[in-house]
Amino acid sequence: MKHMVADILSQMPPHTRFSEADSINIMAHQDVLLELGQGMVESFYRTVLAHPETAAVFSPEEMDARAASLADWWKRTCQGPHDLDFLIWQAFVGLIHIKRRVKNPMVIAMWAHILTDLSPALAQRLGAEEARLLMCSLQRLAATVQALIVESYMQSFIDILSESTGMKPALIDRLVMTKIDRVIGAARAMTA
Numbered sequence: 001m002k003h004m005v006a007d008i009l010s011q012m013p014p015h016t017r018f019s020e021a022d023s024i025n026i027m028a029h030q031d032v033l034l035e036l037g038q039g040m041v042e043s044f045y046r047t048v049l050a051h052p053e054t055a056a057v058f059s060p061e062e063m064d065a066r067a068a069s070l071a072d073w074w075k076r077t078c079q080g081p082h083d084l085d086f087l088i089w090q091a092f093v094g095l096i097h098i099k100r101r102v103k104n105p106m107v108i109a110m111w112a113h114i115l116t117d118l119s120p121a122l123a124q125r126l127g128a129e130e131a132r133l134l135m136c137s138l139q140r141l142a143a144t145v146q147a148l149i150v151e152s153y154m155q156s157f158i159d160i161l162s163e164s165t166g167m168k169p170a171l172i173d174r175l176v177m178t179k180i181d182r183v184i185g186a187a188r189a190m191t192a
Contacts, residue, residue, distance in 0.1 A: 022137035094152030
């Protein structure tokens with residue numbers, strides 16, 4: 001996982017990634033962020049459960065445990081540390097999402113939901129510039145975590161497919177590259 005995390009992060013331009021300065025900024029505001037945590041968890045699952053596609057991921061009897069898990073993640077995210085173990089944990093979520101059938105559009109949408117909910121709440125509690133800077137740190141956190149989750153999902157999916165079929169990842173890549181022009185052509189034809 002360490003190698004996967006390093007590879008994923010290397011693909012992101014440095015100024016777009018979560019940084020030590022962002023970590024310090026979030027931990028400096030952990031009191032206000034933790035205060036907003038319960039509302040964030042409630043809003044998150046209210047939104048997830050209101051949509052049939054995302055609601056189907058969960059069974060009713062697990063909702064307390066899932067809410068507790070999200071609350072624990074939020075607490076760790078607000079308090080830090082945001083070290084290699086934290087980043088590996090985020091990439092590991094991609095593996096769990098394969099098992100749970102959580103799709104990448106769901107992840108991206110729910111991160112947008114979290115940020116959209118936090119922005120006005122932080123603006124009310126902090127000065128405009130302080131809230132803006134904190135939101136920038138949270139946006140870089142979101143981009144980094146999404147990259148780790150989505151790409152670990154894809155890399156792991158391909159690795160498992162490769163192992164299960166005996167096809168080397170390079171062969172899978174070559175097959176995709178061989179067929180991609182046909183897929184692009186068909187997509188263009190449908191949109192023309």
